[in-house]
Amino acid sequence: HGTRTLLVQALAWSQGLTKAQVRAADSLAGAAALFDQHYQARCGTRSQLYPQVRETLVALRSRGVKLAVVTNKEGRYTATVLNAHQLLPLLDRVVSGDTLPTKKPDPAGIANCLAEFGVAPARALFVGDSSIDVATARNAGVPVWALPYGYNMGQPIAACAPDRIIADCAALLD
Structure with a gap:
C-alpha cells in the first residue's frame, strides 16, 4: 500500500x-x-471521520491510553489529513509510510510505537480496516481488531481473520 x-x-x-x-x-x-x-x-478536504472516531480517541486519551497512527500514507499527506480532522493533538505518535525504511505489513511501525511507549506487544491493540493492517499486527505479535469499512481491496475483513471485528470505534471503550 x-x-x-x-x-x-x-x-x-x-x-x-x-x-x-x-x-x-x-x-x-x-x-x-x-x-x-x-x-x-x-487530501482531507472532502473526507469525513467514521462514526465515533473522535469521541473514542478523546475517551481513550482521558483514560491514559497511548494512541498512535501507523499508516503507509506519506507523512506530508498524513499530517494534512490528521490536521484537517483535528486529530493530531489526540495522538502520541504518528508513523507514516516514509517515517521508517519499511512500510506495513512490516512490523517496524508498530514496534517503533511499542518501544517509544514502553509497551509489550501483548499489552497493545492494533485497530485497522484492511488485510494489510491485520498482517502488520500479526507480524508484530500484537492483537488486532478490525472495522468492516475502509479500504480492503473489495474483500470482506473477516477473510483475513482478525481477532475481533467491531462495528465502530465505540466498541473500543467496552
Whole structure:
C-alpha cells in the first residue's frame, strides 16, 4: 500500500496496462508529480471521520491510553489529513509510510510505537480496516481488531481473520 502503489494501480486499470508496464513507463514520474500536487491540495478536504472516531480517541486519551497512527500514507499527506480532522493533538505518535525504511505489513511501525511507549506487544491493540493492517499486527505479535469499512481491496475483513471485528470505534471503550 501507499500512495505510489495506489497511483500505479489506478493508472494500470484506467489505461488497460499491467502494473509492471506502468512502473516501467517514462511518464510515471510526471504522473506522480501531478498526483502529488493535486492530492496535497485536496487530501482531507472532502473526507469525513467514521462514526465515533473522535469521541473514542478523546475517551481513550482521558483514560491514559497511548494512541498512535501507523499508516503507509506519506507523512506530508498524513499530517494534512490528521490536521484537517483535528486529530493530531489526540495522538502520541504518528508513523507514516516514509517515517521508517519499511512500510506495513512490516512490523517496524508498530514496534517503533511499542518501544517509544514502553509497551509489550501483548499489552497493545492494533485497530485497522484492511488485510494489510491485520498482517502488520500479526507480524508484530500484537492483537488486532478490525472495522468492516475502509479500504480492503473489495474483500470482506473477516477473510483475513482478525481477532475481533467491531462495528465502530465505540466498541473500543467496552
